Amino acid sequence: MLSVVGLEAGYAMLPVLFNVSLNVFPGEIVAVLGSNGVGKSTLINHVVGMYRPNAGRVLFDGEDITQEKADAIVGRGLIQVPEGRRIFPNLSVQENLTLGAYRRGGKNIVANIERVYRYFPKLKLRHEQLAGTLSGGEQQMLAIGRGLMSEPKMIMFDEPSLGLSPLLVAEMFELFSRLRKDGLTILLVEQNLAQSLEIADRAYVLENGRNAISGTAKELLDSADVRKAYLGM
Ligand SMILES: Nc1ncnc2c1ncn2[C@@H]1O[C@H](COP(=O)(O)OP(=O)(O)OP(=O)(O)O)[C@@H](O)[C@H]1O
Ligand SMILES: [Mg+2]
Missing domain, CATH: 3.40.50.300 (P-loop containing nucleotide triphosphate hydrolases)
Incomplete structure (x- = not known):
């Protein structure tokens, strides 16, 4: 591949x-x-x-x-989840996920967000929280979830x-x-x-x-x- x-x-x-x-x-x-x-x-x-x-x-x-x-x-x-996460701290969890579909996956945003929440139930609980206030581990989950939003x-x-x-x-x-x-x-x-x-x-x-x-x-x-x-x- x-x-x-x-x-x-x-x-x-x-x-x-x-x-x-x-x-x-x-x-x-x-x-x-x-x-x-x-x-x-x-x-x-x-x-x-x-x-x-x-x-x-x-x-x-x-x-x-x-x-x-x-x-x-x-x-x-072909999607990269970069070192150091690089999420948008002043946007919510769900807004960060939505931006992950900016270039690819835009047709299935709703289904893909649900899919990310199935992998990371913690993110669902915190979907309105500002990403910058997530714990380090949660931020890493968000970075991975954002990568998944583009249907890699x-x-x-x-x-x-x-x-x-x-x-x-x-x-x-x-x-x-x-x-x-x-x-x-x-x-x-x-x-x-x-x-x-x-x-x-x-x-x-x-x-x-x-x-x-x-x-x-x-x-x-x-x-x-x-x-x-x-x-x-
Ligand atoms: N944008 C850049 N401009 C100049 N030098 C860079 C740049 N990015 C990395 N380097 C240099 O390239 C070398 C390799 O760095 P790189 O980030 O690829 O290492 P790495 O294996 O990912 O290390 P780590 O495990 O610490 O992340 C280092 O000497 C680093 O200083
Ligand atoms: Mg490195």
Whole structure:
């Protein structure tokens, strides 16, 4: 569904990504893992057309989207839930959700809001509350819900576990498994290797802007290198 081929990218003269490649097949949860600053957000920000790569290609649904504008990519159903949530604090929960359907999904707003509330009953209870007054975990739910409002074919979560308690992370990741069961393809960017590998089918570990290790989640969990470097075992 998504192929990144030999991506080279950076900001101004500073290179960040070197020949990065990955594939996501329909119905998979694929994790992109790595420590602070290795280029995970840079990778997905380039995939969604926020920046242009210096070299390499991005294919979605078999079509080359490397030079496409961000809103056209949203129109195709490739949706990013950005790091740090970026909700509108002075709008209500429901208004934030409605804005999620701005570029795509506008015909089914009512049904899709109900669907988001089924995934997140807490948001329904608080539908009139200003988003800026939600707890951190609730804001993350809202950011995910807003992404779902655009009827994604594939959704990319950038560090959804950031700042959440282990229990909330577990709940959030369980939801991702449910979304996958309901037909969504997911790319999960995370520093949290242990919990990500529990729900992912496959994973890519980036180091210093390069592909380092990749394989099935089980292969990575069994790998001595991964266990030593990332899982402290
Ligand atoms: N808009 C930008 N302009 C200039 N440099 C940037 C920009 N965004 C990121 N960088 C730099 O690119 C490098 C990779 O950053 P990136 O945000 O992709 O890392 P990350 O893997 O997502 O890290 P984290 O896990 O901390 O979010 C960093 O050195 C960062 O300072
Ligand atoms: Mg990041």
